[in-house]
Amino acid sequence: MDGVSAESRSKPSPDVILRRLYEVDEESARRELEEFNEWILDELYSSKDLMIAIDFTVIPYYGEENPALVSDSRLPGTNLGIKFAVLSVVEEGKTFTLKTRQVYPIESEVSVLGEMLDYAESLLDPTKVLLDRGFYSVKMIKELKSRSMGFIMPAKKTNLVKKACKKFKKGEAPSELDYTVSGSKGEENVRLLLTEKETKNGTEIHPFITNLDITPKEASENYSWRWRIETNIREFEKFKPQTTSQSMELRRLYFLFSVTLYNLWILTRNGSEHPRAREFKKWLEFELLALKVLEEYRDKVPPPPTFA
Helix, strand or coil: CCCCCHHHHHCCCHHHHHHHHHHCCHHHHHHHHHHHHHHHHHHHCCCCCCEEEEEEEEEECCCCCCCCCEECCCCCCCCEEEEEEEEEECCCCCCEEEEEEEECCCCCHHHHHHHHHHHHHHHCCCCEEECCHHHCCHHHHHHHHCCCCEEEEECCCCHHHHHHHHHHHCCCCCCEEEEEEEECCEEEEEEEEEEEEEECCEEEEEEEEECCCCCHHHHHHHHHHHHHHHHHHHHHHHCCCCCCCCCHHHHHHHHHHHHHHHHHHHHHHCCCCCCCHHHHHHHHHHHHHHHHHHHHHHHHCCCCCCCC
């Protein structure tokens, strides 16, 4: 035993860790980690006027079918996945994930969007929300317009939008148009903004819809920040433990842990490029090991003598 390092003594076996994780109350853990994320939020940003983005992501699931899973043919090696909604603050150098939660197949994505916006508004004064084309629907736009919050998202290239883009490219149509999004649930009026972008294939026209009084150039510049939420979702993988468990609870916890570690990494970087993820994980491992050794040392220190 004397030859066993402090590091080895301080590390519980994987079986012990897994058993303890199964004993964790998921809802309590979620609340505590969200409170920790809220503390990080206060440390990162001095202002509450922040730009946010919301996205849906699906992580692959390799196992038997489960009612909580969604079907997605784009996943590698499987068509089953766990769907999450992700709410992030997207500011330069400090893309921060504020909230995540699993989305079930029978759930309304509009209600999930509303829940995410409610949470954002409880902590921030969001200047605008950036969304991808997956949110393009009358119901989603109605939910967004019901709040005093601006939004920007790419327009679906319907026949009318395609015609507007062609005319704009020829100089026969303006870059700003009043537009009506129609669907089975009614109609919503928005602004259609057309922007030009030079690519290797030539000039492309990118259409956006918004409720904001901004120029097409401003819409394009603002929306360019949205890629950060997709980047930080990919970054979660650097911090997510690997598992073969088919437990939904455990997989949700692992995803939540990865988000919290990512946020802690962003706090440590504070807008700079360092530490890199690998450097941060080594530093964190050392800090946790040192803390564990100190705790063991304190437990072994005898109490001070008492004098009569």
